[in-house]
Each structure stands twice: as C-alpha cells, then as structure tokens.
Amino acid sequence: MPTTTGPLGRIAAAMVTPFDAAGQLDVEGARRLAGHLVDKGGCDALVLSGTTGESPTTSGDEKTALVRAVVAEVGDRASVVAGVGSSDTRHSVELSRAAEAAGADGLLVVTPYYSRPTQEAVAHHLRTVADATGLPVLLYDIPGRTGTVLTTDTLLRLAEHPRIKGVKDCAYDLIKSSRMMADTGLAYYAGCDEFALPLRAIGGAGCISTVANVAGPLVCGVLDAYDAGAHESAARRHLALSRLTEAVMTGQPGTVATKALLNARGLPAGPVRGPLLDADPALTARLRRLLDEAEAATAGVTATATVTAAVTATAAGGSPG
Numbered sequence: 001m002p003t004t005t006g007p008l009g010r011i012a013a014a015m016v017t018p019f020d021a022a023g024q025l026d027v028e029g030a031r032r033l034a035g036h037l038v039d040k041g042g043c044d045a046l047v048l049s050g051t052t053g054e055s056p057t058t059s060g061d062e063k064t065a066l067v068r069a070v071v072a073e074v075g076d077r078a079s080v081v082a083g084v085g086s087s088d089t090r091h092s093v094e095l096s097r098a099a100e101a102a103g104a105d106g107l108l109v110v111t112p113y114y115s116r117p118t119q120e121a122v123a124h125h126l127r128t129v130a131d132a133t134g135l136p137v138l139l140y141d142i143p144g145r146t147g148t149v150l151t152t153d154t155l156l157r158l159a160e161h162p163r164i165k166g167v168k169d170c171a172y173d174l175i176k177s178s179r180m181m182a183d184t185g186l187a188y189y190a191g192c193d194e195f196a197l198p199l200r201a202i203g204g205a206g207c208i209s210t211v212a213n214v215a216g217p218l219v220c221g222v223l224d225a226y227d228a229g230a231h232e233s234a235a236r237r238h239l240a241l242s243r244l245t246e247a248v249m250t251g252q253p254g255t256v257a258t259k260a261l262l263n264a265r266g267l268p269a270g271p272v273r274g275p276l277l278d279a280d281p282a283l284t285a286r287l288r289r290l291l292d293e294a295e296a297a298t299a300g301v302t303a304t305a306t307v308t309a310a311v312t313a314t315a316a317g318g319s320p321g
Contacts, residue, residue, distance in 0.1 A: 006187035006205025007136050007165045008079045008106045009045030011220050013037045013212040014052040014191075016258055017066060019270035025062045029268030031073040036267060038078045041216020045208075046070060047108055047168075049083035051145060052210045052255050057273040060091070064098040071103035085110030085140060089125050093132040100133040107137045108168060113146035119154045130163045137163050142170035142191065152176050159184035168208050169199065178202060193245045197222050197238045210254040211245055214261040214291060218298050233301060240297035244290045252279070260284040261291060 015037060018029035037043045048070060049055040049063045058066075067082045074080065082099035084107050086092045096107055109129050111122055130137045139158065141150045150158075150171070158164050159180070166187030169177050177199065180186050187205035190196045196207035200223055212219040218241055226234035248257040255272055260279035262269035264287075271278050279287070 005044075006189060008081050008138065008187075009043075010206035011043050011212065011216075011223060012045035012047050012079075012081065012189070012206065012208045013041060013043045013216060014047045014050050014208050014210045015070075016213055016255060016262065016269055017049065017053045017055075017058060017062075018268040019273065021270065023271060023273060025058070025065060026268055026270055027065060027069045029270065030066055030069050033262070033268045034070040034073045034078075037213065037216055038074050041212060042220035043078060043212055043216055045079040045081060045206075046074065047081045047083065047208050050108055050110075050140070050168075050208070051142070051253075052213070052258060053083060054255055054273055054276070055083050055085075060095055060098065063095060064102050067099050067102040067104050079105040081106040081108050081138065083108045083110070083140075084129065085112075087112045087114050089128055092125070092129045096129055096132045096135070100135050104135060106165075107133065107135050108140050109137055110140035110142065111146050111148040111150055113148055116147060119149075119151055122148060122150065123154050123157055126158055126164070127161055130161050133163075135163065136165040137161075138166045138168050138187075138189065139164060140168045140170070140191070142168075144170070144172070152179055155180055155186070156184065159186050166205060169195070169204075174198075177204075193219070193249060194242070197226060197234060200226055210258055211241065211248055213258045214248075214265070215241065215244065215294060218294060221298060236301045237298055240301060241294050244287075244294040247287055247290050252283070257283070257287055261287050264288055 018026040020026045034046055048066050071080050082104040084092050084095035084099055112125050143149045168189050168191040170191035177188055181188050181203050189205050190199040190207040193209050193211045209219050222234050222237045248254050256276055256279050259269040
C-alpha cells in the first residue's frame with residue numbers, strides 16, 4: 001500500500017485551546033504551544049477548535065483570534081486547520097469566512113448536532129459551508145458525539161464537491177472507511193489515536209491526534225516507522241503508546257487528561273472550561289507515570305532497532321557505525 005501525505009499534512013495535533021488562570025483565551029500561550037507541537041512534537045499540521053480544543057465553549061471571536069495567533073507562529077512550517085462546525089449553518093459559514101480571513105489553510109466541519117437533521121439536510125449543511133470559502137474542507141465524522149451519522153451514500157455524494165477533500169474519521173466503522181478510500185478520492189485521517197496505524201496500513205492519509213499534544217514524537221514515530229517499511233517497529237511503537245492512549249481517551253474527556261499533562265510539563269494549557277472539570281492530583285500522577293512509561297518503552301524500541309542494525313551490518317562485513 002503506497003503511503004501518501006494528505007492535503008493538510010500527515011500528523012496533526014488536535015490542539016488544546018490554552019486558557020489563563022482566569023479562564024480567558026491565552027493567545028501567547030497558544031502561540032508557544034503551537035510552536036512546540038511543530039518544532040519539538042514533529043507535527044506538520046495543527047487542528048484548532050475541535051473536540052479537544054473545547055470548541056463548544058469558545059466564542060467566534062476567540063476561535064478567530066486563535067487561528068490568527070497560530071498562523072502567525074507556525075507560518076509555512078505546518079498547515080493550520082480551523083474547526084468551524086456548529087449546529088447552526090449560518091454560524092458555521094460565518095466562522096469559515098473568518099477563519100479564511102485569519103489565514104487558515106483548511107476547515108474542519110463537524111456534522112450538525114442535537115437537531116438530528118436528515119441525511120439530505122446534513123449534506124446541504126456541509127455543502128453550504130464548503131461553498132462559503134475557497135479553503136479545502138475535512139468533514140468530521142463523529143456520531144458518538146454529535147448523534148448525527150454520515151452514511152456511506154451521503155459521503156459518496158459529498159465526495160463530489162471540489163473543496164471537500166477528506167474526513168476526520170471518528171466513526172469506528174472500518175467498513176465505511178475502507179469503502180470511502182476505495183471508491184473516492186477522500187483523504188482519511190484517523191481521528192481516534194488507536195486507529196492511527198491501522199488506518200495508515202490500509203491507505204489512510206494520517207492522523208489528527210489528541211495524544212500528540214503531549215507525546216508528539218511518539219505518535220510521529222509510529223507512522224514514521226511504518227512509512228519507512230519497518231512494520232514490526234511501527235507495531236511495537238503503537239503498542240508502547242496503547243496504555244497512555246487508553247488513559248488519555250477513556251474515563252474522562254481527552255481534553256482534561258491532555259491539559260493536565262501539558263500543565264505538569266510546564267507547557268501552556270491552563271484550566272478546562274465548564275462543564276468539564278480539571279483533573280485531580282491522583283489522575284494527573286497516573287497520567288504522568290503512563291507518559292513516562294510510554295517514552296521509556298519507545299526509547300527501548302529505538303535502542304533495539306539500533307543494536308539490530310549494528311549486528312546485521314557487522315555480520316555482513318560492514319561497519320556498525
């Protein structure tokens with residue numbers, strides 16, 4: 001299976017939205033975190049104002065200010081994708097145009113939630129948003145959060161739109177994902193960390209990762225190994241991350257766990273906004289331990305690979321250096 005980079009990068013962090021101690025948008029913190037995720041974390045894209053970015057709690061002005069700050073920080077070092085989805089078509093159009101004006105490279109548009117529109121209404125909503133700007137669009141398929149399914153037939157129709165380029169896939173439906181990748185040109189990004197490697201193995205474009213906020217090099221290392229043909233190493237790296245991924249993404253919202261870890265490591269995150277509650281000391285300690293263990297386990301994979309290469313080179317009469 002050939003490995004390709006999607007239209008908006010290969011490994012994106014679903015970036016948290018930093019707030020200050022008073023709960024206000026921390027613009028400078030957002031710039032610092034964005035720079036860290038790109039320069040130290042290895043991400044070639046950042047997705048703002050998604051689920052992990054607490055988008056239901058941020059205003060339109062805050063979303064636009066966030067895009068402007070992150071674009072100014074990362075420049076052309078990474079793509080910046082702005083989450084603009086809402087349950088109000090007019091509001092999503094307004095957010096899309098504001099994001100384009102602020103310099104976003106693409107849009108993430110979630111299916112409208114709560115009102116339970118028909119599939120025809122869902123398609124009309126998403127097409128209307130895609131028509132509002134000249135930016136490429138990723139559809140956000142996450143029925144567990146929205147209560148709105150994107151059916152195979154709807155996706156096939158939406159794939160014909162010239163600006164709908166891909167899907168952030170949180171549907172937990174590998175049959176649907178496989179069908180879309182086989183029958184359309186849509187780029188599929190794993191939106192659930194545990195699917196990053198499996199989806200890549202069948203032709204996925206990359207991942208939009210919550211865990212990359214705190215373990216970017218480890219997330220990148222999985223796909224780097226796979227893309228280099230080191231499939232056994234990729235699998236081992238994936239497994240080394242599995243306990244951290246489970247802890248971050250289950251038991252509490254991923255935003256809560258991610259912000260706890262970022263704060264613990266001195267990176268900008270701040271508190272979560274209600275109705276979420278910040279992690280307590282016990283959860284934070286557990287998460288820190290699991291992150292340390294994942295980093296140590298991945299270092300072991302690297303060391304083993306280096307030793308194996310050296311032994312192979314020596315046996316072949318070459319130099320282990």
